Amino acid sequence: MKKSYVAVTSVLFLALALTAYSERGAIMLKILPGALDKIMSQQPLAELxxxxxxxxxxxxxxxxxxxxxxxxxxxxxxxxxxxxxxxxxxxxxxxxxxxxxxxxxxxxxxxFHSDHIDGLGEMAMLRWVADNNSGPLPVYGPAGVAEIVSGFNRAYAQDAVHRTDHHGVKVAPPSGAGMSPKDFxxxxxxxxxxxxxxxxxxxxxxxxxxxxxxxxxxxxxxxxxxxxxxxxxxxxxxxxxxxxxxxxxxxxxxxxxxxxxxxxxxxxxxxxxxxxxxxxxxxxxxxxxxxxxxxxxxxxxxxxxxxxxxxxxxxxxxxxxxxxxxxxxxxxxxxxxxxxxxxxxxxxxxxxxxxxxx
Known part of the structure; x- marks a missing residue:
């Protein structure tokens, strides 16, 4: 009797698992909106x-x-x-x-070693469009930072044009693109x-x-x-x-x-x-x-x-x-x-x- 119960339970569990797997897309569509709302509403700064x-x-x-x-x-x-x-x-x-x-x-x-600066362009771009910043990202550093900033600004100049053309000035105001150096x-x-x-x-x-x-x-x-x-x-x-x-x-x-x-x-x-x-x-x-x-x-x-x-x-x-x-x-x-x-x-x-x- 016990073995029969275990066998039936196992079959039912397998059937449920197969059903869940086959319907995983539909299940995810039910779960995803709430999960996305939670992610979008995160404010770790405010919670500290x-x-x-x-x-x-x-x-x-x-x-x-x-x-x-x-x-x-x-x-x-x-x-x-x-x-x-x-x-x-x-x-x-x-x-x-x-x-x-x-x-x-x-x-x-x-x-200015590469591993400390190679994400600068992406950092500046995301900072710009994530909050429609109207001014460039201030970058502080010792002498030489102006050359680093200038190089990244040139490399990302065309990308900045594309962002504004695509999203408009309310999201990507041209004045906020890139970085501005503050060297000491x-x-x-x-x-x-x-x-x-x-x-x-x-x-x-x-x-x-x-x-x-x-x-x-x-x-x-x-x-x-x-x-x-x-x-x-x-x-x-x-x-x-x-x-x-x-x-x-x-x-x-x-x-x-x-x-x-x-x-x-x-x-x-x-x-x-x-x-x-x-x-x-x-x-x-x-x-x-x-x-x-x-x-x-x-x-x-x-x-x-x-x-x-x-x-x-x-x-x-x-x-x-x-x-x-x-x-x-x-x-x-x-x-x-x-x-x-x-x-x-x-x-x-x-x-x-x-x-x-x-």
């Missing part, structure tokens, strides 16, 4: 408490990765949205996380320069050390008693440590020398001398995970968030190798990936780890 918050729109470096796109950090200060660097997929990830790219106040570049002289080592400020917010530019890549800078955000510093690409830097002193959150790049050596050795064994050289060349202008932890410890920061994770952590166990030795130096760490979000309510000491937005 007043404070300083970050979401990684790109946690990786130049190497392909399934869950770590090119470097991109969204910073929310109160109701203002800023972006630091615009790596591949950064603009799209912002949309996937529910942010309206049209609300971006300004974008800040740490330096590189601060002396150990010093900073304020590049953006209002009543409650200060954004400072700080020299980093990514030699032979120059200029290279970090950015420090201070808002209503909360602070964070985004390192950009750099070796372990006394200047970064100095300006990180006491910040609530240090967002720092890092590269695992051990994993890069393994990759270089593999390239040598398999007859790829160019790749071997590329993998070996990367060691001398990045920070190791342990070195970043030492900065966090010595600067007495509240929390360390790793980003610009190099190399790509493609297999189980690689994260453990990447983090070797970190726990012994500084334990309040997060290994970032796309969507990692941290919230710091104003005038408090809370550091809240949000659910991933992706």
């Amino acid at each position: 408490p007043d404070g300083l918050h970050i979401s990684l729109c790109g946690a990786g470096g130049p190497m392909p990765s399934d869950n770590r796109s090119g470097p991109c950090v969204a910073v929310m200060a109160g109701e203002q949205l800023f972006v630091v660097d615009a790596g591949t997929n950064g603009a799209r990830n912002l949309g996937r996380m529910g942010f309206n790219q049209g609300k971006i106040e300004a974008l800040f570049l740490t330096h 002289a590189l601060p002396k080592i150990g010093e900073s320069v304020t590049v953006y400020s209002n009543e409650n917010l200060q954004i400072e530019m700080i020299s980093a050390d990514h030699f032979p890549v120059t200029p290279a800078v970090a950015y420090k955000f201070t808002y209503k008693g909360r602070s964070l510093l985004i390192s950009g690409d750099t070796v372990k830097s006394p200047s970064i440590e100095k300006h990180s002193a006491g910040v609530d959150l240090l967002v720092h790049e890092a590269l695992s020398t051990k994993l890069m050596v393994l990759m270089a050795e593999s390239a040598a064994r398999t007859g790829n001398p160019l790749r071997e050289k590329l993998f070996n060349d990367t060691h001398n202008y990045h920070t190791t995970p342990v070195e970043a932890a030492e900065i966090a410890r010595d600067a007495r920061v509240g929390h360390l968030l790793y980003y610009h994770i190099v190399p790509a952590l493609m297999a189980p166990g690689m994260e453990a190798i990447w983090l070797e030795g970190v726990e012994e130096v500084f334990s309040a760490v997060t290994l970032g990936q796309d969507g990692t979000s941290i919230s710091m309510p104003a005038n408090s000491r809370e550091i809240i780890h949000q659910s991933s937005l992706l």
Whole structure:
């Protein structure tokens, strides 16, 4: 009797499953409107408490990765949205996380390596048409940012014409296309320069050390008693440590020398001398995970968030190798990936780890 009941139940379940599969299009048409309404009505900025918050729109470096796109950090200060660097997929990830790219106040570049700028054109275009902005996207950076902006503006000039011709001036007003540069002289080592400020917010530019890549800078955000510093690409830097002193959150790049050596050795064994050289060349202008932890410890920061994770952590166990030795130096760490979000309510000491937005 029991076996018969199980058999009948199994047949019925299979029949229901087959019916559901065959009618999946019709079922989806019933479900989709509500799901789309939920997506369209997302307002993550409005849902956050007043404070300083970050979401990684790109946690990786130049190497392909399934869950770590090119470097991109969204910073929310109160109701203002800023972006630091615009790596591949950064603009799209912002949309996937529910942010309206049209609300971006300004974008800040740490330096001009391709993986930090290759999503600029898309970021500017989406910012323009997502909220019918009538002015171009302000792009802040050290000397040289004007040339970068000019090049992207030229490359996207015809696209801008097409957008306006197709959607009209109410969606894509010509005056809002592209970007406008805001460049600043590189601060002396150990010093900073304020590049953006209002009543409650200060954004400072700080020299980093990514030699032979120059200029290279970090950015420090201070808002209503909360602070964070985004390192950009750099070796372990006394200047970064100095300006990180006491910040609530240090967002720092890092590269695992051990994993890069393994990759270089593999390239040598398999007859790829160019790749071997590329993998070996990367060691001398990045920070190791342990070195970043030492900065966090010595600067007495509240929390360390790793980003610009190099190399790509493609297999189980690689994260453990990447983090070797970190726990012994500084334990309040997060290994970032796309969507990692941290919230710091104003005038408090809370550091809240949000659910991933992706």
